[in-house]
Amino acid sequence: MRSRRLRTCHTLGSDVELGIEAVNGHPGLTVRSGNRAPAVADVAVTGAKISALWVVVNPAKLRGWPRG
Amino acid sequence: MADSGVTAEPDGADDLEEATAVFMSVRPRLFGIAYRMLSSATEAEDLVQEVWLRWQLSDRSAVTNPAAFLATTTTRLAINALQSARARRETYVGPWLPEPVDTSADPYLGAERGEALEFAALLLMEKLTPNERAAYVLREAFDYPYAQIADILQSTEPAVRQMVSRARQHVASDRRKPASAAAQRELLTTFISAARSGDMAALENLFAADVTSLSDGNGAARVARQPVVGALRVARFLNAISAWFWVGVDVRWVTTNGRTSAILRRDGSVYGLVTVTASADGIDQVLWMVNQQKITAFSTAA
Numbered sequence: 418m419r420s421r422r423l424r425t426c427h428t429l430g431s432d433v434e435l436g437i438e439a440v441n442g443h444p445g446l447t448v449r450s451g452n453r454a455p456a457v458a459d460v461a462v463t464g465a466k467i468s469a470l471w472v473v474v475n476p477a478k479l480r481g482w483p484r485g
Numbered sequence: 486m487a488d489s490g491v492t493a494e495p496d497g498a499d500d501l502e503e504a505t506a507v508f509m510s511v512r513p514r515l516f517g518i519a520y521r522m523l524s525s526a527t528e529a530e531d532l533v534q535e536v537w538l539r540w541q542l543s544d545r546s547a548v549t550n551p552a553a554f555l556a557t558t559t560t561r562l563a564i565n566a567l568q569s570a571r572a573r574r575e576t577y578v579g580p581w582l583p584e585p586v587d588t589s590a591d592p593y594l595g596a597e598r599g600e601a602l603e604f605a606a607l608l609l610m611e612k613l614t615p616n617e618r619a620a621y622v623l624r625e626a627f628d629y630p631y632a633q634i635a636d637i638l639q640s641t642e643p644a645v646r647q648m649v650s651r652a653r654q655h656v657a658s659d660r661r662k663p664a665s666a667a668a669q670r671e672l673l674t675t676f677i678s679a680a681r682s683g684d685m686a687a688l689e690n691l692f693a694a695d696v697t698s699l700s701d702g703n704g705a706a707r708v709a710r711q712p713v714v715g716a717l718r719v720a721r722f723l724n725a726i727s728a729w730f731w732v733g734v735d736v737r738w739v740t741t742n743g744r745t746s747a748i749l750r751r752d753g754s755v756y757g758l759v760t761v762t763a764s765a766d767g768i769d770q771v772l773w774m775v776n777q778q779k780i781t782a783f784s785t786a787a
Contacts, residue, residue: 439589441607442599457585459604471582471604478584481526 446470447482454482500545507551508540513593514552514627515559520594521622522563522615523570524583524607532562557637560623564615583607600626601656609656620645621652643694643717650694650766664763670738670745672763676771677736677747683727685720692716693766698723700773708775719771 433450440447440459448456457479461469473479515536519529536558548554574581583604588594594602601610601622610618616638623629623637635645664672672691679687698719702708713722737748739758746760758774 439587440585441583441604442588442594442602445585459583459585461603461605469605471608473582473585475582477527478525478582481590482585482587 446472452483454479457482501541504540504545508537508555511552511555513591515555516591517594517598517626518556518559518622519563519566520586521601521607521610521626522560522567522618524611525570526584526586528566528570532559532566535562553633553636556623556629560619560637564619567615567618598626602626606656610652612655613652616640617648617652620648621656624649625653643689646694646716653766664765666744669761669763672768673745673747673759673761676761676768677759680723680727681731681734683724685724688720688723689716691768692719693764693769696767696769696771698771698773700775702773702775705775705777708773 433448433455436447436449437444438447439445440457443460445460446456446458447454455476456472456474458470458472460467461471512533515533516529519532520526523529523532536555539558540555543554545551585604586594586602588599588602601607610621613621619638620634623634624631629637631642631645631649634640634649635642638645640648663669676688676691679691694716695714696716696719698709698713700709702710709722713719733751734749735751737750739746739748741758741760744760744762746758748755749757749759756775756777760772761768762770762772
C-alpha cells in the first residue's frame, strides 16, 4: 500500500519529485511537491539491500520539511 | 570603583545574556537528547523550550556546571514526556512512526552525533523503559560517563551500566562486535595487573555489566566450580583470590586462537592460562584454564 502511495506521488505529475536527502543521519527518500514534502521515508539498508522502508505521510510529522 | 550603595539590578542584563549564551551553546545537544527520547522533533522543540524557561527562572548562581544541569533537566523532562507520549500513542491510528528530521539542516544532530538516530534504532528504543532509553541515549550517542548518567537518573553507576547493557542487547540486533585483537591484548594486560593487585574499582571498570568468569580445572583443588557472573561479583572474586593466587607468579604472553592469552608460571612451571573476550562494552568473559591436562602444550612452549 505504501509503495503504491509512492508510485502515485511519482505519477502525479511534474510538480512532484522523488529525492534522496539526509533523513535521521543517513540517506532517505523524500517526495517533494512545491515547498512541501508530502512523504519522507527512512531507509534501512542491510548489506547491499533495503531491509525496511518507513514512509511518513502524516503532515503533522512533516512540518520540519519545507523546501530549503 | 565608587560604591554608591545602591545596586538596583545587580548585573541583571549581563546575567541573562550569559544565561542565554550558555543555553545556546548546549542547545543542539539538548535537542539531540530530547529527540532521541521522544522520536518527535516537535515535542523535542517544546521540551527544549521548557528547559529554557526553567533555566531562566532557576537560581543559576547555585549551578556549578550549567551544561550538566541543562542536560539533567532535559533528560528528566524527557522521561516524563515519553511516559505521557506513549499513553497517547496507544490510540494512534495505524502504525506509529517517528517524526523524521532533516539532518542536513542540523549538522550536529546528523553528522557529528549520528548514533541512535535512524528509524531502526528509534523504533527499537520504543521497547525500552524511559530510564533505560535515557541511559542508552546518553551513553551511546553522547558518551556521557556512567557516573554522570547515574546522577542524571538518580541511580547508581552499576545500575546504569546494567541498564545500558540491557538496552544495547535490545537495540543492537547485530550482536556485540568483538573487540579488535589490539584492544583485547590491552584489556588483558590491564586486567592482569588489576587482578594481581586486587583493585576492585579498576577491575569493575574493565568489565561489561554481565561479565562471566569461567574456570576450567576439572575439579582441581582451589578452582571455582561455578561460573561467576556480574561485574561486581567477578571483581569481588578476583579481589578475594588475589591474596594467594598471584604469589610467586610470573606472566608470559602467548597468542591462542588469534587472541592474546597470559601464561601463568610459578617456580618455572606453567600452572594456568588466562584470557579474556571483549567487546566495546568491556571484558565479557574471563577464561581460566587451570586443568593441567589441557595446558601441557604450553608447558613446553613456554
